[in-house]
Amino acid sequence: xxxxxxxxxxxxxxxKEPVNFRVIADGEKIVRLELDLSYNHRGIExxxxxxxxxxxxxxxxxxxxxxxxxxxxxxxxxxxxIMQIEIPPRAQYIRTIIAELERMHSHxxxxxxxxxxxxxxxxxxxxxxxxxxxxxxxxxxxxxRVHYGMNEVGGVRCDLTPHxxxxxxxxLPFLEERIYQYVDMVNDQQTLLLxxxxxxxxxxxxxxxxxxxxxxxxASGVDYDARRDDPYFVYTEVPWNVVTDTNxxxxxxxxxxxxxxRESANxxxxxxxxxxxxxxxxxxxxxxxxxxxxxxxxxxxxxxxHFIRTNGTNKVERVDIRTPTLAxxxxxxxxxxxxxxxxxxxxxxxxxxxxxxxxxITLINxxxxxxxxxxxxxxxxxxxxxxxxxxxx
Amino acid sequence: xxxxxxxxxxxxxxxxxxxxPWITLFNSGACNACDIEVIACLMPRFDIERFGILAxxxxxxxxxxxxxxxVTLKQASRxxxxxxxxxxxxxxxxxxxxxxSAGAFHGLYHIMERVEDVIPVDVYTAGCPPRPDEIxxxxxxxxxxxxxxxxxxxxxxxxxxxxxxxxxxxxxVEM
Numbered sequence: 001x002x003x004x005x006x007x008x009x010x011x012x013x014x015x016k017e018p019v020n021f022r023v024i025a026d027g028e029k030i031v032r033l034e035l036d037l038s039y040n041h042r043g044i045e046x047x048x049x050x051x052x053x054x055x056x057x058x059x060x061x062x063x064x065x066x067x068x069x070x071x072x073x074x075x076x077x078x079x080x081x082i083m084q085i086e087i088p089p090r091a092q093y094i095r096t097i098i099a100e101l102e103r104m105h106s107h108x109x110x111x112x113x114x115x116x117x118x119x120x121x122x123x124x125x126x127x128x129x130x131x132x133x134x135x136x137x138x139x140x141x142x143x144x145r146v147h148y149g150m151n152e153v154g155g156v157r158c159d160l161t162p163h164x165x166x167x168x169x170x171x172l173p174f175l176e177e178r179i180y181q182y183v184d185m186v187n188d189q190q191t192l193l194l195x196x197x198x199x200x201x202x203x204x205x206x207x208x209x210x211x212x213x214x215x216x217x218x219a220s221g222v223d224y225d226a227r228r229d230d231p232y233f234v235y236t237e238v239p240w241n242v243v244t245d246t247n248x249x250x251x252x253x254x255x256x257x258x259x260x261x262r263e264s265a266n267x268x269x270x271x272x273x274x275x276x277x278x279x280x281x282x283x284x285x286x287x288x289x290x291x292x293x294x295x296x297x298x299x300x301x302x303x304x305x306h307f308i309r310t311n312g313t314n315k316v317e318r319v320d321i322r323t324p325t326l327a328x329x330x331x332x333x334x335x336x337x338x339x340x341x342x343x344x345x346x347x348x349x350x351x352x353x354x355x356x357x358x359x360x361i362t363l364i365n366x367x368x369x370x371x372x373x374x375x376x377x378x379x380x381x382x383x384x385x386x387x388x389x390x391x392x393x
Numbered sequence: 394x395x396x397x398x399x400x401x402x403x404x405x406x407x408x409x410x411x412x413x414p415w416i417t418l419f420n421s422g423a424c425n426a427c428d429i430e431v432i433a434c435l436m437p438r439f440d441i442e443r444f445g446i447l448a449x450x451x452x453x454x455x456x457x458x459x460x461x462x463x464v465t466l467k468q469a470s471r472x473x474x475x476x477x478x479x480x481x482x483x484x485x486x487x488x489x490x491x492x493x494s495a496g497a498f499h500g501l502y503h504i505m506e507r508v509e510d511v512i513p514v515d516v517y518t519a520g521c522p523p524r525p526d527e528i529x530x531x532x533x534x535x536x537x538x539x540x541x542x543x544x545x546x547x548x549x550x551x552x553x554x555x556x557x558x559x560x561x562x563x564x565x566v567e568m
Contacts, residue, residue, distance in 0.1 A: 010468070010471055011419060011452075011471060011475055012450070013450020013451065014450075016420065016425075016428055016432075017420050017425065017428070018420055018421075018422070018468060018471070038467060039422060039465065039467050039468055039471075040420075040422045040423075040465060040468075041422075041465060041467070041503050042422060042463075042465060042498055042501050042503055042504055043501045043502045043503045043504075044498075044501070046501070046502060047498070047500070047501050058497055059497050059498075062424045062426070062496075062497050062498070062521075063424065064424055064425055065423070065424045065425035065426025065427070065428070065429060065522065066425050066426075066429060068424075068426070109429065125436060125437055128432070128433065128436040128437070129436060129437040129438060131433075131436075132433070132436070132438045135433075145430070145522075145524060146426040146429065146430060146522050147426060147521060147522070354425065356422075356423065356424045356425050
């Protein structure tokens, strides 16, 4: 049977964000996947070079609406390391609380979306209802439901009042009870088991080969978490465990995420109960000395890395954002091979794709009008000829 | 379009349209924040389905197009195409600061400044992102516009009205 190209997107009922899949299928089986991720490209990295450290944080927060705290934290953490300032312990704790609440809201959101993709809308409604409790806590603490704006270079923007702490603690038992229910549901419900088990399988070797990160990697037995292996904030003080699974399929990823929900709830409780007293920020210098930093952060979707280079001014010279979704796309393209066409939504949703983070630009050769790939050597040659034409600076 | 809908079938259609507006969501390059807030509207806490508002995947089924965020250059032609697919009468809500003026992304190289540069916008919502309550408010505002448009027989009266509103300001400038 001849191969058929099934185009999906950029605007498609199954997609929440613009992306273009070209699925090459042989009957019901997928042969290959081609992707176009550039619909959301905005040019944030370039814009970040033109704004000072106070104005760049709100911009970086808006890289992604779901893991907004992750981006601003990763940047603030890196810049603070370059400036060699130590932020107060209370600020560290508050950053951790917001980060873990964000992880909870993101995983609850994911569980709902994954359930929606397999047509299990009851779970979709339940998880999103419970997510509203997390959103309420975040709104009370920061004033915003989605873009919290808590981070500043040198600490956090606002302090937690005792009332906020007590109401947040009151909400946790109900949430934990619900999380235990989800564990039962994922293990008992035939609807979930039939659609999740054995779908989109990745072995440990494949994960390491294609460089998957986060819950996708941990579901295949890769015991790696930036919170433990490159500790930041207060993760060394808080008792918690890295959740791993050996299934390697969508079911395994669900188990890892639900396990992380429980761990996050524990971390939030510990931080709220042991919140140290003191100031929440220190005065940071306006200018950062010359330096380079590779700031790693465990976002809800996996390891997020910000490479920051400063040049002794109040602006960064270069910031490069490598998001977890970008790292995970290769593994998705690989594990889709030989799967059913109907399983595309759930396999793609299993990595929790966030396309607004990931968008990279594609080169279009205008005379031909076809997208192409520039190899490293071509890019190098182009740079050399450009420099030769420009002459010495 | 006629000044007043005359036939019974047309009146029935208008009534149904006001009772049950269907929305479609278009992510024109936004950061996801507006999208998750729109989906949060469908959830048990806010539950816009009790007002008859239903989210639809296809633009051909929809009455109201919600554009989340600024428009990237690559999405502009797609947004235009999706808007053209919606059947009349159609209304557009531009979400948040990005929809009005690109918000935090003002001046970036790969985005259009406003949604209005691509398609006509009827209602703006404030916020980054707007809360679900505000999104519901925007849809209700759209419905009120729809009612008034049915009385006036089209959208043209609003454009004239906004021209009239502009005139006193111009006079002030002259003085």
